[in-house]
Amino acid sequence: MPPQNDPSNVAAAFSIPFTRYLAVDGSVEEELPDFAHDPAALIPLYRAMVLTRIFDEKAIALQRTGRLGTFPSSLGQEAVGVGAASAMLPEDVLLPSFREQSAQFWRGVTMKEVFLYWGGDERGSNFEGPREDFPVSIPVASHFPHAAGVALAFKLRDEKRAAVCIGGDGATSKGDFYEGLNIAAVWSVPAVFLINDNQWAISVPRQKQTAAQTLAQKAIAAGMPGEQVDGNDVIAVRDAVARALKRARSGNGPTLIEALTYRLTDHTTADDAHRYRSDEEVSQRWKEEPVSRLRNYLVSQDAWNKKDEEQLLSVCKEEVEKSADEYLATEPEPVSEIFDYLFKELPDDLRAQREFAIARIGGNEHD
Amino acid sequence: MPPQNDPSNVAAAFSIPFTRYLAVDGSVEEELPDFAHDPAALIPLYRAMVLTRIFDEKAIALQRTGRLGTFPSSLGQEAVGVGAASAMLPEDVLLPSFREQSAQFWRGVTMKEVFLYWGGDERGSNFEGPREDFPVSIPVASHFPHAAGVALAFKLRDEKRAAVCIGGDGATSKGDFYEGLNIAAVWSVPAVFLINDNQWAISVPRQKQTAAQTLAQKAIAAGMPGEQVDGNDVIAVRDAVARALKRARSGNGPTLIEALTYRLTDHTTADDAHRYRSDEEVSQRWKEEPVSRLRNYLVSQDAWNKKDEEQLLSVCKEEVEKSADEYLATEPEPVSEIFDYLFKELPDDLRAQREFAIARIGGNEHD
Amino acid sequence: MTERTLVEAITLALARTMDENEKVLVVGEDVGIDGGVFRATAGLINRFGKDRVRDTPVSETVIAGISVGLAAQGFRPVGEVQFMGFIYPVIDQLLNHASRLRTRTRGRITCPMVIRAPYGGGIHAPEHHSESMEALFTHIPGLRVVIPSSPARAYGLLLAAIRDPDPVVFLEPKRIYRSIKEEVEDTGNAIALDKCQLLRAGRDITLVSWGAMIVETLQAAETLSTEGIEAEVIDVATLKPLDAATILNSVEKTGRCAVIHEAPYTSGFGAEIAARLAEYGLTNLLAPVRRVTGYDVTMPLPKLEHYYMPTAARVVAAARESMEFS
Amino acid sequence: MTERTLVEAITLALARTMDENEKVLVVGEDVGIDGGVFRATAGLINRFGKDRVRDTPVSETVIAGISVGLAAQGFRPVGEVQFMGFIYPVIDQLLNHASRLRTRTRGRITCPMVIRAPYGGGIHAPEHHSESMEALFTHIPGLRVVIPSSPARAYGLLLAAIRDPDPVVFLEPKRIYRSIKEEVEDTGNAIALDKCQLLRAGRDITLVSWGAMIVETLQAAETLSTEGIEAEVIDVATLKPLDAATILNSVEKTGRCAVIHEAPYTSGFGAEIAARLAEYGLTNLLAPVRRVTGYDVTMPLPKLEHYYMPTAARVVAAARESMEFS
Ligand SMILES: Cc1ncc(C[n+]2csc(CCOP(=O)(O)OP(=O)(O)O)c2C)c(N)n1
Ligand SMILES: Cc1ncc(C[n+]2csc(CCOP(=O)(O)OP(=O)(O)O)c2C)c(N)n1
C-alpha cells in the first residue's frame, strides 16, 4: 500500500486484468473467444503441445546419452509458446528465449534445427522456415530491446506486422527487459512482450524475483497495458496474444502479457530441482498442466477420444524420431565455418588464422 | 488502457497519490504537516534554497570565466534537494545525482568541496562532513543499485538508518534504475528513491522518456509504493520523504517519490536550451518556482520581510564568495595523487609508473 | 574547397549516407533537435525527419539493442553514445549479439550497425567523460573498431563504417573535434576499413598512434626531424581488423618503434601492436618497442588531467631513447 | 590430507573467509539453497544463513551494484556471476564505480568486493557460456584480476582476493573445476595477489599461461622434455597487477617465450605479456615470442568448439618452432 495520504489526490490509477477460459479440469469458465468456438479448431493447438512434450522427452534422452548438450525442457509450459505462435501471422517475427521450442515449431522451425542448436551446431539457428525469426536468446532479457527494434522497423515501413518477444519470470528482473518495454511504449511500436511465468528462475522462486504482485504490472512502469492470463490455458494465451497483436497492428503500441504457468521439471538437464523444491509442490502443479486440461475439454466436447490420442502420440513420436535421426546423421561443419560467417567478407588477418586452423588439423578433426 | 477484457477479473489494482501543500502563489492548499506548523521552522529550508541559488549563480560565473568546469545548475529545483535532505537524519546516507548540491549542502558538504569537484579536483568528493554520503553519480542511474546496497547494510546491521537516492527523470529510463528499485523492494531494504522530475533530460522532454503518465508509477513494477509530489513545494517534498523514511526505518521497505519540478536554465554550462525549447515555456514555469513560493507563504504569515530577505541575500553571497575564494586558493594536488588512492597499497607496477610520472615533470607542472 | 572540422566531417558523412540510403537512421540521446551534445548530428533532423533521426531516452542498452533489431530488419542504424563513460552497457549487446548474429545464424541474420562515441581526455570534461577504452572493443570478435584522426579521415572512414555490412564501433577523438580544420569535399569516397594510414614517411623510427594522439605524435616527429631523426608516422585508424603488415613493413625499414596512445598502459591497444612486433618483426627490431601511454590509473579529473595525458615531449624522449639504444 | 577439486577449494575459501569475518557476504543467482550452478557455494547458506548467502534476482548489474553499496558500508561482498557471457553489464559498475571509488573520494569510501565468475570453453556448454574475456578486465585501472589454475591456488588466491581492501575480479577456469584434484588444507594461508607462480623450472623456453590452459601447457612441457627441450612454465595467476619481473627474469634465462591462452588472439592478455617482452626483454629474446591462443572468432558452439581450443600439440609446435629459430 502507498503511504497514507489524502486519497482524493490521485495522480493515476491502474488495474491488471486476468483471463482464463478453461478451468483446471478443462471445463469452460468464461465464454470462449471466437477462434475457440469450434473444438476441432483447437486440435492443432493440442497437437502442437503434445509434439513439443514428446520432443522435449527425446531431447532429454539424447542429452542423457551424450548426444545432445544441455537442454531446457518446456514441460508444462507448452501452452505459452503454442498460444502465442498460433496467434501470430507468418510475417510476424518471433524473438524467443531459450525455452520456447513449442512456439518455434509452430512458426516452422524444424525439430531437426532445434536439435542441432542444442546439439551445439550453429546451423540450428539458420531456420529454413521463418527466415526473420530471431535465434533463441540465452542471455536473459537481452532480446527485449531487439524486439523493439524489429517492431520499429515494421512501423517505419508501415507494415502491418508485429514482433513477439518471449522471456521468463527471471527476465523481468533485468534492466534490458525494462528498457526494451520503455522504448517500445514511448515509440509506440507494434510489439508484444510475453512472460512465461513458470514460477522459477533456476532455483529462485517467483517471489524472490520481485516484490511485484504480478509481473504484468511491470507494464505500468513503461506506460503500456499489462495483463495476466492463465498460461496453462492455451485458449487464454492465444486470446490475449491475439488481442495484443491486434492492438499492435492497429498502431496502438505494445502490450505486456504474463502467462502464469509452472516449470514441471528441472531448469535444464544440468539442473536438479530436487535440491530446492519439494515433490509436493510439483505434484500439485501437475493438476494444472495445459495438455490434459485441453484434452479434457476436447473429450468433453466429443472432439477427441482415446484412439485419436493413441494415433497422435504415435505420429508425434515418429516425427520426433525421424528428426532426431536426421539430426544425428548431420555431418559436422568443417573448421572453416567458424570463420566464414563472422563478416560478410573475411578480413585479411582472419584469412591467415583460417588457413592456419585448416592446415593444423590436416585431414583430421582433432590435431 | 489495458485491452478489453472482463473487468470482473482484476488481478491487481494500484493508484498513485499526489501531494501539494502550497499552491503556486504560496497560499495553503492542504493542512500543513506538523513540521510546517510554525512558519519559523521553515526559514532554514528557505535559507538553504536561496543559498543554493546564489551558489549556482556563482558557479556559472566561475565557469564562464574559465575558473570552473562544466557545471549543472539546479535553478528552480532547489526544493527537491532541500526537501529531501531536511527530512533525513545525519546518520542516513545520501546518494545524489549531479544536480543535488542543495541536498549536499544541507547534509554538510561544503560549498568549497562542491566547487572543487566541479573544478576538477577529486578532493571535492572527500567530504569532511557526511563521511558516508556518496559522491555525485555522473553516469545516470548507476547509483540506484548502490543505494540498495547501502540500505541492505543498514538492515543487516539492524540500524535505523536509511539510504536516500536522487536521480532525474532521465534516470528512470535506465535499466539500473529499475534493477535497483526491484532489488530494494524484494529485499525490503530501507531506501528512499527520489526523482527530480525537472521535465527535461538535456534536450529530451519528459514525454519522450517514457509513455508512463507519471514516473512515480514505475514503483509499481518493483512492487513498492510510489507517489507524486509538487517538487516546487518544499513542504510537500519534505513531507513525502519524511513519510518514506519513516516507512523505511520501521522495516517496511523502500518508496519511490516523483517530485514534479522544472529545470529553469540550461542543462549545464555546456548546453544551450534555446536550441530545443521556447522562452514561453520557461517563463510560464517561472511562476511555479519554489523559492518565491515559499517566500510568499512566509511573508503571508508575517514570518519574513524585505529586510530579512536583504540580509539573507547578503549573508549568502558572502558565504558563497568566501567559499569560492577558498576554492580558488586551493593548491592543486601533486601528480602522485593520481596513483596514491587507487589501491590501499600501491602495487609494484604502479610504483614504477608513479616514479616515472614524478620524474618526468621534474619541478614543473607540465613537461 | 571547404575546410571543415572533424565533427563537421562526421555530420557530412552522416548526411551523405542518409541521403544515399534511406535505410540509414540515427539514434541516440539528444541527436534530434539538439543536434547532439557535440553537434555531430546538427541539422539532420530538419533534413531527414524525426523518423530517421531519433532521440532516445537515457538508455544506452536501448541504443545498441534497438539497433540490433533494426539492423536485423535491413536498416542501418547509427547509434550515438554521448561519452565513452556511458558506453559500457553497450558492450553486452555488441559482444553477445551484434558481433555474432551473422555467425550464429550462419548468415541468415546480419547486423550492419555503427555505434559512434566520442572518447579521450584533454578537454577538461567532467568525471567519466574522458576515458579511452578503445582496447576493450578490439578484443571482441566480429566487430570492427575504427578511430579517425583528422576531418578527412573521419569523413571517409565513417562513410565506410556506415556502408559496411557488419557492426562497427566508431570512436571519435573529441579533443580534436574542432581543433583541426582540413579540406573535406563531399565526394562520397570511403576509406578502406582495414588499412593503416601512413601520415609521414621516415627512415629512423616508426611512431604508431591513432585518434587525438596523432597530433602529439606528428609534433614529436617534427621535433625529432630538427634533430635529424626522421620518424615514420602511422595512424592505425582501423584498429580491428588490424593492418599489421603496414606497421611491420615500416619497422622492417626503420628497426625502431614507439606506440603512442592515451589509454592506460596495461592491455591498451599498444600491447597488441608491440606484441605483433615481438612475434613477427623481432629480427628487424634494433631497439625495444616503446609504449608512450596513459598510466594505469583512473582518468583524473581536470585539475590533474594534464599529468595523465601523454605529451609530444614524452614521445620525443621515447624516440630518442630508442635511437640511442644499441 | 584432503584432496579437493578446484570448485571445492573455492567453497572452502568462501567458508573460511565467511567464518573469520562476518562482513563477508555471498550474493548471486542461485548461490543459496541451490549452492550455485557449479556448486561453488554449496552448503554455505546452511552454515551462514540467508542473510549472508543471498540469492539475487536475474540481475548482474545488481550483483555488482549492490556490492558497491555494501562494500562502501564496510561489508565484503563476494558476487557470483553464473557464466562469463553474463558478466558484461558488470563492467559498467566495475569501471565507473568499484574500481574508482577510493580514488574519486581520495580514500574516503573504499570498495573491498570480489566478483567471481567461471570462464572458458571445452565443456560443451550452451551459447554464451564458454567465452574467455579476462583481458577486458585487465585494462580497467584500479581493479585486480586473478585466475587460479589449480585447487590449491584457487584456495589461496581467493582468500587473498576476499581479504583484499580493493575490488578483485576472480575468474575461475570451469573446464578444470573438477578435473584435477589436489591436496588442499584449510590453513587460511593466502597467496600473494601480485606474483606469478613458477610451476616448472626449465632452461630452454618460457611458457606463460593461466587458468585451464595451464593443463595443456604442462602437458606440452612434458612432451617437449622427452625431446630434450626443458620448458619453464609460469602461471600468471594475477594478471593485474602483472608480475612482469618473474616473466622477464625467466626469459632472460631461456631466451624464448610462448604465451598460451584460450581467449581470442587480438588484444588477449597474451598481447600484454608479449609487449612487455618487446619493451623490457628484447635483448634477451633469441626467437620471436609466440602466442598460442584462440582465434579471433565468436566462440563456436560445442560441435566446432574443439577447433577453437588451443591444444598441447599447438603449444609443442610453437615451442619447437621457437627452438628451431635462429
Ligand atoms: C543475463 C543472464 N544471467 C544469467 C543467466 C543464467 N541463467 C540461465 S536461465 C536462468 C534463469 C532464467 O529464469 P527465467 O527467466 O524465469 O526463465 P526460465 O528458465 O524459467 O524459462 C539463468 C539465471 C543467463 N542465461 N543470462
Ligand atoms: C548513462 C548516462 N548516459 C548519458 C549521460 C549524459 N547525460 C548527462 S545528464 C543527462 C540527462 C539526464 O537527465 P535527467 O536524469 O532528467 O537529469 P537532469 O539532468 O535533468 O537533472 C545525460 C543524457 C550520462 N551522464 N549518463
Ligand SMILES: [Mg+2]
Ligand atoms: Mg522462470
Ligand SMILES: [Mg+2]
Ligand atoms: Mg531531468
